[in-house]
Every structure is written in structure tokens, then in C-alpha cells.
Amino acid sequence: MKADLKQIQVPIASEMTEFELKFRGLMKSKVKLLDHIMNYIVKRKGKQMRPMFVFLTAGVCGEINESTHRGAALIELLHTATLVHDDVVDDANYRRGFFSVNALWKNKIAVLVGDYLLSRGLLLSVDNGDFKLLQIVSNAVKEMSEGELLQIAKARKLDITEEVYYQIIRQKTASLIASCCAVGASSVEGNIEVVSKMQEFGEKVGMAFQIKDDLFDYGEEEIGKPVGIDIKEKKMTLPLIFALNNTDWLEKRRIISLIRNKSDDKKAVNQVITFVKKSGGLEYAKEKMNMFFQEALAILNQFPDSQYKTSLEDLVSYTIERKK
Amino acid sequence: MKADLKQIQVPIASEMTEFELKFRGLMKSKVKLLDHIMNYIVKRKGKQMRPMFVFLTAGVCGEINESTHRGAALIELLHTATLVHDDVVDDANYRRGFFSVNALWKNKIAVLVGDYLLSRGLLLSVDNGDFKLLQIVSNAVKEMSEGELLQIAKARKLDITEEVYYQIIRQKTASLIASCCAVGASSVEGNIEVVSKMQEFGEKVGMAFQIKDDLFDYGEEEIGKPVGIDIKEKKMTLPLIFALNNTDWLEKRRIISLIRNKSDDKKAVNQVITFVKKSGGLEYAKEKMNMFFQEALAILNQFPDSQYKTSLEDLVSYTIERKK
Numbered sequence: 001m002k003a004d005l006k007q008i009q010v011p012i013a014s015e016m017t018e019f020e021l022k023f024r025g026l027m028k029s030k031v032k033l034l035d036h037i038m039n040y041i042v043k044r045k046g047k048q049m050r051p052m053f054v055f056l057t058a059g060v061c062g063e064i065n066e067s068t069h070r071g072a073a074l075i076e077l078l079h080t081a082t083l084v085h086d087d088v089v090d091d092a093n094y095r096r097g098f099f100s101v102n103a104l105w106k107n108k109i110a111v112l113v114g115d116y117l118l119s120r121g122l123l124l125s126v127d128n129g130d131f132k133l134l135q136i137v138s139n140a141v142k143e144m145s146e147g148e149l150l151q152i153a154k155a156r157k158l159d160i161t162e163e164v165y166y167q168i169i170r171q172k173t174a175s176l177i178a179s180c181c182a183v184g185a186s187s188v189e190g191n192i193e194v195v196s197k198m199q200e201f202g203e204k205v206g207m208a209f210q211i212k213d214d215l216f217d218y219g220e221e222e223i224g225k226p227v228g229i230d231i232k233e234k235k236m237t238l239p240l241i242f243a244l245n246n247t248d249w250l251e252k253r254r255i256i257s258l259i260r261n262k263s264d265d266k267k268a269v270n271q272v273i274t275f276v277k278k279s280g281g282l283e284y285a286k287e288k289m290n291m292f293f294q295e296a297l298a299i300l301n302q303f304p305d306s307q308y309k310t311s312l313e314d315l316v317s318y319t320i321e322r323k324k
Numbered sequence: 325m326k327a328d329l330k331q332i333q334v335p336i337a338s339e340m341t342e343f344e345l346k347f348r349g350l351m352k353s354k355v356k357l358l359d360h361i362m363n364y365i366v367k368r369k370g371k372q373m374r375p376m377f378v379f380l381t382a383g384v385c386g387e388i389n390e391s392t393h394r395g396a397a398l399i400e401l402l403h404t405a406t407l408v409h410d411d412v413v414d415d416a417n418y419r420r421g422f423f424s425v426n427a428l429w430k431n432k433i434a435v436l437v438g439d440y441l442l443s444r445g446l447l448l449s450v451d452n453g454d455f456k457l458l459q460i461v462s463n464a465v466k467e468m469s470e471g472e473l474l475q476i477a478k479a480r481k482l483d484i485t486e487e488v489y490y491q492i493i494r495q496k497t498a499s500l501i502a503s504c505c506a507v508g509a510s511s512v513e514g515n516i517e518v519v520s521k522m523q524e525f526g527e528k529v530g531m532a533f534q535i536k537d538d539l540f541d542y543g544e545e546e547i548g549k550p551v552g553i554d555i556k557e558k559k560m561t562l563p564l565i566f567a568l569n570n571t572d573w574l575e576k577r578r579i580i581s582l583i584r585n586k587s588d589d590k591k592a593v594n595q596v597i598t599f600v601k602k603s604g605g606l607e608y609a610k611e612k613m614n615m616f617f618q619e620a621l622a623i624l625n626q627f628p629d630s631q632y633k634t635s636l637e638d639l640v641s642y643t644i645e646r647k648k
Contacts, residue, residue, distance in 0.1 A: 029470065030470075031470050031473055031474045031477065032477065033473055033474070033476065033477035034470065034473050034474075034477075082439075085435050085436075085439065107431060108476065109473065109476060111409050111435060111438075112409075112469045112472050112473050112476075113469070113473070114435075115406075115409065115465060115468075115469040116465075116466060116469035116470060116473070118442070118465065119462055119463075119465035119466035119469065120466065122446070122458070122462035122465065123459070123462045123463060123466060126455060126458050126459040126462050127459065129455070131450060131453070131455055134446070134450050134458075135447070135450040135451065138443055138446035138447045138450050139443075139447060141439060141440075141442065141443035141446065142440060142443035142444065142447060144439075145436045145437070145439040145440035145443060146353065146354075146355050146358065146440060148436050149355055149357055149358050149433065149436050149437070149440070150355045150357070150358075152357065152432065152433060152436075153355065153356060153357035
């Protein structure tokens, strides 16, 4: 690993501090219950990679300004809203080691809190006339929900191709990182070509990020995360898709039948994992992840050198080398 | 009843037809599962009172235009999104006599579909530069989620005052009708005072509308709707609040204990209903409903006469005289 998150943040340290303060302010509400939940959400904050992508991209393209800050807050509010909604969506009881909002206050509150966060983000942008940013982010909301729904639809059929897999992860994951980079660029630079180049860069990073995430499900490097959850939920990811496409039809039928009928059974899930590993599915997925990583770097290299660019490169390396 | 919905729509008949066509177009998606759900949602469409409020208010203030149409679509998309999310929120298995999206496709899909609808509305506005409309509507999203959360918080304590009740219904219900009217006015008229007058008009209508809805829970006029659901869910509405505030402390303690401990028991709920009726809670709530109704009409009367104004008056009368 080239650099840790702390080192990566050095060129944007003051921005990140300011961001955190402002974000806390945005999460306040007159309604006590809501304020209580907001405090809880602020406490369990994650790595904040999304605001880092916004600030670093802005730094690469120009001079970070107030609009960059609002863009970072808009994205983090949206991201937090989708996490809270995902708690409903995934029936997850844990998130980042805490109980999820969903488990503590039930589905109804999780949905409302997500909607509330989204509206705070919208108002922040609308009130300040950040319409370009709003357009980028609204599009990401559409892509993300469509991608998740596509994944649910396909999980029922188990006949997903590599192409559909890329479409799903492009919509559900890569679109948000792509908008981080587009928002960062757009906040400092009017040239549409520059903005869409950065958006493409972010999309490549997002694709690599999600493939990495899907590899974790096979116990690759990840520490302390349960294995085989995607298989249990009938989510077909790249290692499995490759393995199924490179075996004889009898074996394919056997594996699909295991997933369809026995995905609740630990033993059956382990059989699927062994099959994927034996078929070279993990190596193939890593190859593809590296391909997206290299494509991302190639785009970034078209921009002039700076401390921001170095940190952004390190952040991209971090996303595919991270251990969790 | 002065006029039915069909008659009320006469001055905006062509607008409503065009609206419906466009709305169907907006609900299309490349994702089959989503498209399937969208068709289902379009089929079970309600009375479409919200677009009516948008078009009629616009007609009263000026000349209906393309921006009015997009405003109506934005509000209907938002309203549909909140209905789909409410299916999760209320654990409702039925809505308008059909199975709810939630019951058919489960919580996770309902949340995602709601988010998708919201994003379609956002994009429609952002892509066309309707930023004033977006500001009005984003604010409504914030108010609505905050109001619902306030109601949930207060339902746990059972100590709600009339003032808090008004705050809840202002946020959770009146804010959306207020934005219908503000959006209609704003789409045809730049004068902020006119827009905020129409917003105030819509708020009064929304207050009357919700009190009417809360009266239905006591079997007032409503046909075929179950009675006592609010009490079962510990939602304190105006008739009950008034009744509790106008009785001796012993009786008050007895009723609150029934709601707190026995609200699942049909008999106990009936006792609460009888208590409210005997205490004049229904008459008091009707009085307040009429007060808001009169205040709404007084504001509307400041606008010049037109066929739109007549229909808008009839629509307001309809909201407080409706039987369901």
C-alpha cells in the first residue's frame, strides 16, 4: 500500500476539517427524535472517501471553493441517505459495527430519515444555485436505484451475463463515485469536456471498487467480514459468472441448482466458493479490476501534476488495495 | 356538495389529459421489473387532486404553460414516491383497494422505487431549469419527513397538545398542498408575494384536508374505511386531544391508559371513540376544519374572478365535503 488515508488527506486537510464541521451543522433538526438519530449517524461515520474524491478532483482541476464544499456535503448527505435506505433494503442489522438505524428504530423511521437527509442535500444546492451539481447528483440517484432494482430482478433468474453484471455495478456503485469526481471538477471548471473526463475517471474507479468488494465475499484479504453472503442472497458477481461460463453444462447445472435451492445452507455455499476458486474466477475478477484501475489512471494522467493528483492516485490505489 | 371532480376539471380538461399522457411517459424504465411496477402504479392512480391544485392555481394567477406542466409532474412524482415509501412506513398491505407495492415486492423494492420516482422528478426539473419549483418542492420533502417523524416521536408519549398537532399536520400534509399552489403560482408569476399568498392558501386547505381525514377515523361519513386505526396506532388527533383537554383528570388517566395498554383491543378502542364523541371532540374538530376552510377562501377571494377560481373554490369545498 502506497499511502494510508491520513497521508492521502494531507493536501485537503483543512478542507476535510471544515467539511466535517459543516456537515454536523447540516444534520441538526428541531425534531428531537431526528436530532438524536442524526447524532448517532454522525458518530458512526465511515472513511469519508466520497468527500475526499470531491475535494481532490476539484484540486486537480482548479481552485477548491465554496461550491466544492457544498458539492461534497450534497454527496455525503445523499450517500448517508442511501446507506440508511439500504438498511431497509438489505434487512441489515449491523452497519459499520453499530446497530443499523433500521434495527434500532425500525423500517418506517429509516425511510423517513433517508428522505429527510436527501431533502437537506437538495435544499443546500437549490438555495445556493448549484444547479450543475444538482443535475449530476440527481442522475446518480436515478442510476443507483435503477441498478439496485436490476440486481434484484436478475438475482431471481440466475442467468446473468458479464455484460449485465457490469451494467449493474456501473449503475449501483460506479455512478456515485463518478458523480463525486464530476461534482469536484464542475465546481471549479466550466469546461464540459474536463467534467465528463473526470466523470469517466470516477466511473472506472467505481467499477474497480465494486469488483474489489465482490472479491471480499470469497474471503480475499478481507478481515473479519463474513464470507458467501452474496451467494446466500443469490447475487451473481464476476468471479461466479466467469466460473459458470467456463465449465461444462453438467457442473453449471449442479452449481446453479445449489444456489437456487440451497443458498441458506453453509455447506452448499462453501461448495460454490470452492468451485469458483478452482475455476480461476478470482484471478479473472482481479484482472478485470486491474484493467479498470489502469484505465482510471490513464485518464488521470492527462491532467497536470500536482499534490492533489498524487493524492488522488494514492486514493485510487487505496480503493483496490484496501483490506476492508 | 357543489360540484364533483369531473365538473371541477372542466377548465383544465385538456391540461389534465396532456398531464396524464406525459406522466405515463415519465414512468417508463429500461429495467423490466421497474417498468412492470410503474405500470402497476399508473393503473391504481388516485383522484389526482394535486395536479388539479397546480393547474387551477396557475390558471388563477396567469397563463398555464410548459413549466406548470413540469411542476405538476414533479409534484405527482414526489407524491407517488411518498405513497410508495408510506407503504413501508405504515406497513400497509392495501392502498386504494389494490395490494400495496410493499406487500407485492417487499420493503426493499418499495424503498428503491420511491427513490427512483423522486430522482425522475428531480431530473425533470433540473434539466429544464425549473429551480424555483425545485426549491418549493425540496422544502416540502423536508417538511413532510420531519412531520411524520415528529408524529412518530409524539405517538410514544401520548402527551400531545393542540399546538403540536397543528405543527405535525402542517408539516406532514399541508406542506405538500401548499407547494402544489406555490408551484402553480410560481410557474406563471414572478411576484414573490403572489406565490407566498397562494402557498398560504394551500396550507390552509391542507390543514382542513387533514382534519377531515382524522375525522374519518371516527366513522364520520366515510364509507367502507375501517374506524379507530389512528387510536390503534396511538396517533393523537384533534378530536381526541380536545376531548382529553376537556375532561377531569381521572377520566383522562383512564382513557390514556386504554390507549397506552389496550389499543390492540377493539373494545378499548370503541370506548375511546365513545368518549371522544360524548366530549364534543368531533364538533370541535369540524369547527376548526371550517375555520381553516374559511381562511383559505378568504385568501382566494383576493384574486380576480375566473373559471379557474370557481373551480378552485369547488375543489376546496370538495376536500372538506368528500365522503372518502
